[in-house]
Amino acid sequence: MRIGETYRTIAILALIGIPIGIAVGAIDALFGRVLLAITAFRDARPWQLVPFLALAGVAIAWAYRRFGKNTGRGMGLVFDVGHGTEPEIPLRLVPLIMGGTWITHLFGGSAGREGVAVQIGATLAHWVGRKLLLRDAGNTFLVCGMAAGFAGLFRTPLAACVFALEVLVAGRLEYRALSCALTASFAASMTSGALGLEKFEVPLAEALAITPASLAQLCLAGIVFGLIGGAFAWCLAAAKRQAARICNPLVRIAIIGVALSVALLALWQGRYAGLGTNLISASFSGKGATSIFVWDWALKFALTVVTLAAGYQGGEVTPLFSIGASLGVVLAGVLGLPLELTAALGYAAVFGGATNTMLAPVLIGGEVFGFENLPAFFVVCAVGYLVNGNRSIYTGQTRI
CATH class of the missing domain: 1.10.3080.10 (Clc chloride channel)
Known part of the structure; x- marks a missing residue:
């Protein structure tokens, strides 16, 4: 009976990971495509945009101060929720982090994008997990969402799945989230790809002999x-x-x-x-x-x-x-x-x-x-x- 319940839980988590991955992948596609357009626009006009980076920064800081509350902690908040020291990630994090990152890149800030995708995925998936009557569902789906966010943006589902499993605690894998993280990663990657977000890949010419x-x-x-x-x-x-x-x-x-x-x-x-x-x-x-x-x-x-x-x-x-x-x-x-x-x-x-x-x-x-x-x-x-x-x-x- 216990074995049956275990397999049932694995199957349920895997199935729930699919719609989470689709939703996160769609948001990643929107975020990523807009960011690439912004990057191209800025690269063509550096002297018209980069001088206003300070003003853009003030606007970002003001928005977080006015509306963000504790969301300004970003990945720190995600990790605290994962470790159980914070109860939830507010949904307002999603528009704030997307808008703040678009503005940062429009005016030339040297920054990345994965933090946004991972935070979006973690926020949405953790919110779903808290609504489900499953043991430790919130934390399990936090990992699931992190995997989906990374996979949807970079379209590397295997790496995304393992990244989410190993990053919370160095030296330990969160195996309880494996089934939903795996399905969410592939669903997110396929969704963002179907919506036009291209994957960066460079096949190398030949393999290096190990001597x-x-x-x-x-x-x-x-x-x-x-x-x-x-x-x-x-x-x-x-x-x-x-x-x-x-x-x-x-x-x-x-x-x-x-x-x-x-x-x-x-x-x-x-x-x-x-x-x-x-x-x-x-x-x-x-x-x-x-x-x-x-x-x-x-x-x-x-x-x-x-x-x-x-x-x-x-x-x-x-x-x-x-x-x-x-x-x-x-x-x-x-x-x-x-x-x-x-x-x-x-x-x-x-x-x-x-x-x-x-x-x-x-x-x-x-x-x-x-x-x-x-x-x-x-x-x-x-x-x-x-x-x-x-x-x-x-x-x-x-x-x-």
Whole structure:
């Protein structure tokens, strides 16, 4: 009887994950397509828009202060709900985070987008879970929603599912949410794809043979990528502490926003504004050695940290992808590895090092660049995970 109830619960959770994934995938498609349009619009007019980043920031901070209450904590609130220290995520988070991120990117803030998608998915799914008469349904569906949000935006359902399972507690997987997270991830990815949100993927030409020499090269790459990911997490936390010394959030974002506008325009007229997809595209253009500057990864690193510390909305993951890819281009010649493969390894492993996750970045590598190089991704991401200092951009993540 107990076994029957177990299978019944698994089936119910899996079935409920499908409509959650469809709903979250549809919102992700809207959010993602509008964001891409905004990015193209800004890239064509950097001098008309980036100078107003400070004013845009004040508008965002005012909206959160006036309407947001505790939603300004973003992913911190999601993690607290996941750990049971907060009861719910208000639905008002969804329009605030979407609007705030669109405004941030319209005026050139160096930020990502995954935080938005994950928060949207977590908010909606947790709300559904609280209405259901299932044991620990709210927390289970929180993980389900996080998976759906990530999958709908990046269209990498395997990585999204595992990311949601492993990110709340470093070193532990939330297996109780596996069935609904898996169905929600695929439903969200398929839905956003059907609604026109394209998946970024770059099939690599050939697989790297694992030999003693290449294994040593991969380990060295993993050490560098893991340290950079961990450093990003540490710097972001430190920058937020320093920025918080300016107590008024409107004043804080205005002052830092002015400095960001000057820096973003002075440094190649917006090359480091927005998501960083321009650096990712350049890394895999076939001309990465000439189109990527040695300092691209460092400037994107610094400007993203400052943007997010100021209080602008978005996320960290897409900038982390761009930091890792552009750093990989630089390291390829030093390590003697193929350029595009090293960029791909950096794309995945810096993300893993900054989020303190190991399995999700391995699957990111497979789903974006092809599973032929899965052993290489596993080695680099595992080493990166070991050396990142147990740091994470998600300060609410707990460790075992």
